Amino acid sequence: MKTLKLLLPLILMSILSASAQKQSILRHQPGVIGDKGVRNEIYIPKVMGYNVYKADLHTHTIYSDGDITPALRVNEAWCDGLDIIAITDHMEYRRVEREIFQYMKDYIDPAYRGKGAVNTNVLNRDPDSNGILVDFNVASTAAEKEAKRLGIMAIKGVEITRGKLGDYNALFTTDNNALYDPNLEQTIRNARAQGAFIIHNHPQYSKNTESTLPPHCEDFYAKGLIDGIELANGFNHYDRLFDYCFKGKYTPFATSDAHFLISARFPNAGKEYYRNMTLILAKDRTEKAVKEALRAGRTIAYSANMLIGTEKLLLELFDACVEVEKVGTDWKKLGVVIRNKSSLPFAVSKDGKNEYIVPAHGTAMVYVGRNDKVLNLTITNMLYGVNKSPKVSFKL
Numbered sequence: 001m002k003t004l005k006l007l008l009p010l011i012l013m014s015i016l017s018a019s020a021q022k023q024s025i026l027r028h029q030p031g032v033i034g035d036k037g038v039r040n041e042i043y044i045p046k047v048m049g050y051n052v053y054k055a056d057l058h059t060h061t062i063y064s065d066g067d068i069t070p071a072l073r074v075n076e077a078w079c080d081g082l083d084i085i086a087i088t089d090h091m092e093y094r095r096v097e098r099e100i101f102q103y104m105k106d107y108i109d110p111a112y113r114g115k116g117a118v119n120t121n122v123l124n125r126d127p128d129s130n131g132i133l134v135d136f137n138v139a140s141t142a143a144e145k146e147a148k149r150l151g152i153m154a155i156k157g158v159e160i161t162r163g164k165l166g167d168y169n170a171l172f173t174t175d176n177n178a179l180y181d182p183n184l185e186q187t188i189r190n191a192r193a194q195g196a197f198i199i200h201n202h203p204q205y206s207k208n209t210e211s212t213l214p215p216h217c218e219d220f221y222a223k224g225l226i227d228g229i230e231l232a233n234g235f236n237h238y239d240r241l242f243d244y245c246f247k248g249k250y251t252p253f254a255t256s257d258a259h260f261l262i263s264a265r266f267p268n269a270g271k272e273y274y275r276n277m278t279l280i281l282a283k284d285r286t287e288k289a290v291k292e293a294l295r296a297g298r299t300i301a302y303s304a305n306m307l308i309g310t311e312k313l314l315l316e317l318f319d320a321c322v323e324v325e326k327v328g329t330d331w332k333k334l335g336v337v338i339r340n341k342s343s344l345p346f347a348v349s350k351d352g353k354n355e356y357i358v359p360a361h362g363t364a365m366v367y368v369g370r371n372d373k374v375l376n377l378t379i380t381n382m383l384y385g386v387n388k389s390p391k392v393s394f395k396l
């Protein structure tokens with residue numbers, strides 16, 4: 001009896017602590033989005049034997065003119081089903097820095113106090129030889145740390161921002177602090193010397209630009225300083241550059257260029273469409289393989305359910321995602337199902353007429369004549385040039 005008296009509180013305590021443990025698992029835990037959120041998985045099967053990674057390679061944080069931290073930007077990417085993210089803060093436009101200076105005023109060398117930050121606003125002032133004095137690797141390092149925790153990849157990068165001379169993303173930089181030069185071309189060359197991949201961002205940024213590219217840009221392209229072109233930035237699609245991109249064998253990209261929350265930039269992301277992504281066809285998710293894929297041009301730009309890429313890659317993607325099968329016939333028509341195993345929706349038109357939506361993970365039924373031997377489809381949400389959609393034929 002004495003032993004039972006001793007044991008009872010122990011038994012009770014162990015029951016109580018077990019239920020407390022259970023409660024702590026179920027209880028809402030404070031933390032960033034990735035800690036308590038759900039990842040929206042985007043499934044795309046292998047294409048040509050390559051994994052298809054979903055990437056956003058142009059985003060901003062408080063370390064330039066964004067409103068959120070690198071950790072939160074990476075968590076958003078995780079929740080949105082992305083595999084790869086790059087924080088590409090503006091090297092020469094750092095809006096938040098003034099506030100940080102004020103906040104840290106007692107830590108800052110009096111020599112700099114009152115002068116404002118150095119080369120923080122090239123939109124109002126030409127860049128000068130003072131360079132940048134901040135540690136411009138901080139955001140990338142924070143992003144890399146958070147990405148590692150969540151099991152996705154963060155690529156080190158920066159946006160070289162020169163106002164009317166254009167903006168350029170440098171990806172896979174090794175030291176962002178060693179890039180700056182008052183001369184834009186030299187800055188791009190400094191990035192390339194680090195092995196960086198250079199993307200011409202929002203190439204039709206200036207609405208007054210009559211020609212396809214401003215003259216100095218053509219010079220950069222001619223000198224081989226540009227590797228890829230942003231064909232979609234947010235909901236802006238730069239169709240004047242589509243043909244230029246594919247003819248010149250530049251790698252196409254679609255990016256968010258998010259400064260504030262992704263949910264504000266893409267209000268229906270995850271419902272009607274996904275946030276902008278660049279689909280990267282790579283052997284694996286290592287820096288070496290991803291870099292190789294970008295250099296080989298194996299990307300497809302995804303924006304608002306439009307897929308923009310070379311005709312070959314678009315057809316390979318469609319082929320990997322979709323299968324076509326004959327089903328029943330009646331006295332005059334033959335039913336054909338188009339089955340989509342991916343998370344990407346497709347729009348197809350039959351013989352250039354009626355459009356059918358083949359939903360993500362869904363099936364569409366189309367009808368052809370009872371004696372038709374072939375089904376011709378145009379994939380209308382894919383583009384390999386202006387008004388150029390790939391066509392496929394299926395033997396019935």
Ligand SMILES: [Zn+2]
Pocket residue numbers: 058060159257
């Ligand atoms: Zn940007």
